[in-house]
Amino acid sequence: MGIIQTAPGTRDVLPAEVGYWQYVETVTKEILGRAMYQEIRAPIFEQTSLFERGIGEATDVVGKEMYTFKDRGNRFLTLRPEGTAGVVRAFLQNNLCTIGGIQKLWYKGPMFRYERPQAGRQRQFNQIGLELFGSGEPRADVEVIALATDILKTLGLQNLKLDLNSVGNRNDRQNYREALINYFLPYKDELDSDSRDRLERNPLRILDSKNERTKEINQNAPNIIEYLGDESRKHFDQVQQLLTDLNINYLLNPCLVRGLDYYTHTAFEIQSEDLGAQATVCGGGRYDNLVAELGGPNIPAIGWAIGMERLIILLKKIKDIPSTSPDFYIVSKGKKSEGQALIIAQKLRREGLTIELDLSGSAFGKQFKRADRSGAIACLILGDIEAETQTVQLKWLASKKQILLTQEKLMSQVGELKEQLARHV
Ligand code: ATP
Numbered sequence: 001m002g003i004i005q006t007a008p009g010t011r012d013v014l015p016a017e018v019g020y021w022q023y024v025e026t027v028t029k030e031i032l033g034r035a036m037y038q039e040i041r042a043p044i045f046e047q048t049s050l051f052e053r054g055i056g057e058a059t060d061v062v063g064k065e066m067y068t069f070k071d072r073g074n075r076f077l078t079l080r081p082e083g084t085a086g087v088v089r090a091f092l093q094n095n096l097c098t099i100g101g102i103q104k105l106w107y108k109g110p111m112f113r114y115e116r117p118q119a120g121r122q123r124q125f126n127q128i129g130l131e132l133f134g135s136g137e138p139r140a141d142v143e144v145i146a147l148a149t150d151i152l153k154t155l156g157l158q159n160l161k162l163d164l165n166s167v168g169n170r171n172d173r174q175n176y177r178e179a180l181i182n183y184f185l186p187y188k189d190e191l192d193s194d195s196r197d198r199l200e201r202n203p204l205r206i207l208d209s210k211n212e213r214t215k216e217i218n219q220n221a222p223n224i225i226e227y228l229g230d231e232s233r234k235h236f237d238q239v240q241q242l243l244t245d246l247n248i249n250y251l252l253n254p255c256l257v258r259g260l261d262y263y264t265h266t267a268f269e270i271q272s273e274d275l276g277a278q279a280t281v282c283g284g285g286r287y288d289n290l291v292a293e294l295g296g297p298n299i300p301a302i303g304w305a306i307g308m309e310r311l312i313i314l315l316k317k318i319k320d321i322p323s324t325s326p327d328f329y330i331v332s333k334g335k336k337s338e339g340q341a342l343i344i345a346q347k348l349r350r351e352g353l354t355i356e357l358d359l360s361g362s363a364f365g366k367q368f369k370r371a372d373r374s375g376a377i378a379c380l381i382l383g384d385i386e387a388e389t390q391t392v393q394l395k396w397l398a399s400k401k402q403i404l405l406t407q408e409k410l411m412s413q414v415g416e417l418k419e420q421l422a423r424h425v
């Protein structure tokens, strides 16, 4: 019988890679923490109806990509395809909206979409996301964009570009919709079949098409900016002004749209030139009507999500994050010395040192080879003689300098040892 493999579109993050994930998580947590955003952990599965209402049945995510199943109690459940709907639900269900003022939240974790697996596109993938509730001001849009760019820059990523657009409010979009339908109708037969389907239902999403001929047709489509009313126009102008004040470069992209009714005003994406076809690292926007759509009060909101896998593909190109190596590698042979080695290992770990204890029981020669490969700074050696005399050999692996000291002395000198370890790095 062969080995059972991962399901398509999923992958293991092995220890050699996990340092990248931890690095991204640490940086993100720090940057968002300094802006007083707090982490929220919502369930990984939710009632299917949450996503149907919260993302919209007309979208690909809900229409084609959800992992939905019936549980043993005949409930329809779905593995979350994105984070926003669950966070909004948690915000309402736990009355975070009544705490007053503004809520700043972030989350991280796996998302699930039934998509065609390829580089940068998986069926289980991870996002770090942020949601800001309670402020409709342009300043809020710019704060969340600035936090996303800060995270990506602090990680060291380059060649990023920020695309920006406004989808206005419901009213603006109604006018724009009509203009789009009028524009596309004469091209109806030339559009790809998905876009043809969207023509009456949701023409804005045609602008999002990846089909080459449709993209050509889109080039001369009416521009949403010209359909923005005074209020929307003013909001968008202020967002741009504040981005400029913060020295954040952006490009206006009128094809960057989110087709659903609860999206309002700012839409943005951060793309990398180093990613190939799946270039978007971060996508976000304002959704002033979603909280109400999910049964809550009228509360404006804005958020974004960063795709972790794509981020890590980029990070690997520019950074080498080695897996951790121990301070001491402990080599021991013989019943008595092996017992003492275990005790020493535990004592040193409690003192804050990183200790790898060789548990193989193999000959000294093999253990020394492993010690060299482990990346340890020094080696502690216990054989029969050391066990008998309660001593230990300490060998600095770079200089090969070796000293004998009592086990008691080893423990009483931990402070000095730490300094020496630091110097031998
Ligand atoms: P795309 O256009 O690449 O399909 P999207 O518009 O579906 O992206 P969002 O729902 O806005 O993506 O999610 C935000 C981010 O999550 C994306 O920019 C991307 O980095 C990441 N992401 C989305 N779907 C996947 C996936 N299937 N595999 C890996 N990362 C993904």
Ligand code: MG
Residues within 6 Å of the ligand: none
């Ligand atoms: Mg997608």
